[in-house]
Amino acid sequence: xxxxxxxxxxxxxxxxxxxxxxxxxxxxxxxxxxxxxxxxxxxxxxxxxxxxxxxxxxxxxxxxxxxxxxxxxxxxxxxxxxxxxxxxxxxxxxxxxxxxxxxxxxxxxxxxxxxxxxxxxxxxxxxxxxxxxxxxxxxxxxxxxxxxxxxxxxxxxxxxxxxxxxxxxxxxxxxxxxxxxxxxxxxxxxxxxxxxxxxxxxxxxxxxxxxxxxxxxxxxxxxxxxxxxxxxxxxxxxxxxxxxxxxxxxxxxxxxxxxxxxxxxxxxxxxxxxxxxxxxxxxxxxxxxxxxxxxxxxxxxxxxxxxxxxxxxxxxxxxxxxxxxxxxxxxxxxxxxxxxxxxxxxxxxxxxxxxxxxxxxxxxxxxxxxxxxxxxxxxxxxxxxxxxxxxxxxxxxxxxxxxxxxxxxxxxxxxxxxxxxxxxxxxxxxxxxx
Ligand code: SAH
Ligand code: SF4
Ligand code: F3S
Numbered sequence: 001x002x003x004x005x006x007x008x009x010x011x012x013x014x015x016x017x018x019x020x021x022x023x024x025x026x027x028x029x030x031x032x033x034x035x036x037x038x039x040x041x042x043x044x045x046x047x048x049x050x051x052x053x054x055x056x057x058x059x060x061x062x063x064x065x066x067x068x069x070x071x072x073x074x075x076x077x078x079x080x081x082x083x084x085x086x087x088x089x090x091x092x093x094x095x096x097x098x099x100x101x102x103x104x105x106x107x108x109x110x111x112x113x114x115x116x117x118x119x120x121x122x123x124x125x126x127x128x129x130x131x132x133x134x135x136x137x138x139x140x141x142x143x144x145x146x147x148x149x150x151x152x153x154x155x156x157x158x159x160x161x162x163x164x165x166x167x168x169x170x171x172x173x174x175x176x177x178x179x180x181x182x183x184x185x186x187x188x189x190x191x192x193x194x195x196x197x198x199x200x201x202x203x204x205x206x207x208x209x210x211x212x213x214x215x216x217x218x219x220x221x222x223x224x225x226x227x228x229x230x231x232x233x234x235x236x237x238x239x240x241x242x243x244x245x246x247x248x249x250x251x252x253x254x255x256x257x258x259x260x261x262x263x264x265x266x267x268x269x270x271x272x273x274x275x276x277x278x279x280x281x282x283x284x285x286x287x288x289x290x291x292x293x294x295x296x297x298x299x300x301x302x303x304x305x306x307x308x309x310x311x312x313x314x315x316x317x318x319x320x321x322x323x324x325x326x327x328x329x330x331x332x333x334x335x336x337x338x339x340x341x342x343x344x345x346x347x348x349x350x351x352x353x354x355x356x357x358x359x360x361x362x363x364x365x366x367x368x369x370x371x372x373x374x375x376x377x378x379x380x381x382x383x384x385x386x387x388x389x390x391x392x393x394x395x396x397x398x399x400x401x402x403x404x405x406x407x408x409x410x411x412x413x414x415x416x417x418x419x420x421x422x423x424x425x426x427x428x429x430x431x432x433x434x
Contacts, residue, residue, distance in 0.1 A: 007042035012050025025134030049083035124165035143182035148194035183225030256400030264319035296326035304353035
């Protein structure tokens, strides 16, 4: 019998990318599906959704509408992921041609979902932390590995705890097994995933040895063949000295740290329930720069959180200036259902939010131009993993700069020295060093 075809579209964060890999693995092993990039030939069309801001939720309904028009007769449509969790059966009401709805952290039920008419499962307390998923990897060069599911923080703007539930750490033996499998198939990089990775070890679903995130990093770095360890997202509150020292001193841990600031103002941070102050954040970031001079630091910032005054926003600009982040992901605050902040009565008008976002981004571009200019002439170890247009190949430096050289397939999977000759904001162009 010919295998059935699966088309899958993934929105949102790296956890969704990993969930999609799990979905593909389960469906190919249990139900004989193979992947296709052509939606019109698919027997099953899936969208793995994101709810973190309002925009991607709108995108879900425009996308499933397009699926319904383009699909071949009899093909099924399934909605998975975070929006499935929080909208649940409302998805059937707004898009009656959807065949099933499968929430985040219910991924292991995918094989049942495709076979059950109008299947719906959105239990955010469902525990699949020790489920042994089948094996599928989107990239041969790096492996995403979940180390926890859910999130115990209750940041007042954030919907994630309502879509992915409470935090549960994945048992150490499963993580080590995944990392060993990565090494065995020649992937030199592992990328650890969780909403709050440096809270690892706080709660397991059954008895487990005592372990924290720093210990986990040390254990993983003992695996031969793994040369690079990355992770996201750590939380600034849990960046204690032990963690910063392990980060700085372990030679396999890539020297790029994501430090999600959200706001530089202590009062706003309190209203966001982030648990740290402006001073704590600056102390940790500057300590990190001191311990680890090559580190690149990225961040997430929300502008125009309810009640944010211009003076409070100025504190965010001040932290930007002091830390000089190598990368900034910035967003206008977006009120989300089920969150506390959506009920705050002091929401900020959109024109002010837009102005702040523009000010932040243009100031960061100035900082970035200086950072980028300084990379000219430097030599980086680049792990090549992606073919680009016009005979180019790209990869990441140890501290996470995207670097591109002229070259072909044979560079893929290798770590080579590159001298930067033409640094730009998004890509540092260079040439291989003989
Ligand atoms: N666990 C991660 C965040 C995951 S969500 C952490 O704590 O950093 C990714 C980013 O989306 C957040 O860092 C935040 O900057 C942004 N975000 C989350 N909720 C948002 C909202 N309601 N409006 C705008 N941006 C939001
Ligand atoms: Fe959301 Fe906060 Fe958890 Fe990050 S730490 S996922 S922002 S609740
Ligand atoms: Fe989006 Fe869910 Fe990730 S809301 S950012 S896909 S955890």
